[in-house]
Amino acid sequence: MTDAATSGAALHRLTITSDGARHELHLDGQDLTDSLRGIEVVLEAGTPPVVVLHPAPARAMPAVLDVLARVHVGEDDPGPAAARFIARIDPGELERAALNRMDLGSGPHSLTEAMMRQLTEWATGHAR
Template sequence: MTDQPSEPTAHGVRIVGQPGDATISIDGDTLPRGRVIGYTLEHDVAKSLPLLILHVREPAEVAWNGFARVAVATTADLGQAVADFVLGIDPAAVQRAALERTDLTGSKHEITEAILKQIADWAQGRN
């Protein structure tokens, strides 16, 4: 499909989230429990509608009925995604978090190692 809609289509979204669980409804339809394993919500108020990216667990059979705008990441996109993530990190926050780690090694490069471990933890959604 190559046609792009002239205006973005908005859907009503409701998220009730707490550690370990989230209930997500789109246009009043609640997604099956246990299907969503994570989500990212982005919004640049001045430029666009919010963007909700759902990370889902695929069942044995995948069935879909409806309309969607689909973007598929390629390996080429991975480098830019990593760069965007790293450039979005607050240097002071990562330094504070790295210095507070309990797994500092005392090695010659422990600060750099702690910063890299902290960035990896944040990338995986861990504090």
């Protein structure tokens, strides 16, 4: 997300409708259905939803959701998201999880490989 995600960005009217097969998205009355490859909606108690729009390649900028939301255009660079994920990792917990893996080897770099596999599983929700 852009820096605006953490600042007081203006609220916009977002309407999403879906029949399960077809989805429509309108932002401030403008139909963006064919301009997006996806969206992310973050809901936290006590704050307006945050919506990240991911534009479809080479184009300009589910259920019914009709809210005022902070809307941001997402970035294709996974670096910032990866950095936020890694910053939340407890090093001791990672080390314990890697050392307790059944697939931990005994060769060079085995611990690092086990840590990388563990991080990948945590990141994709396939935690052991």
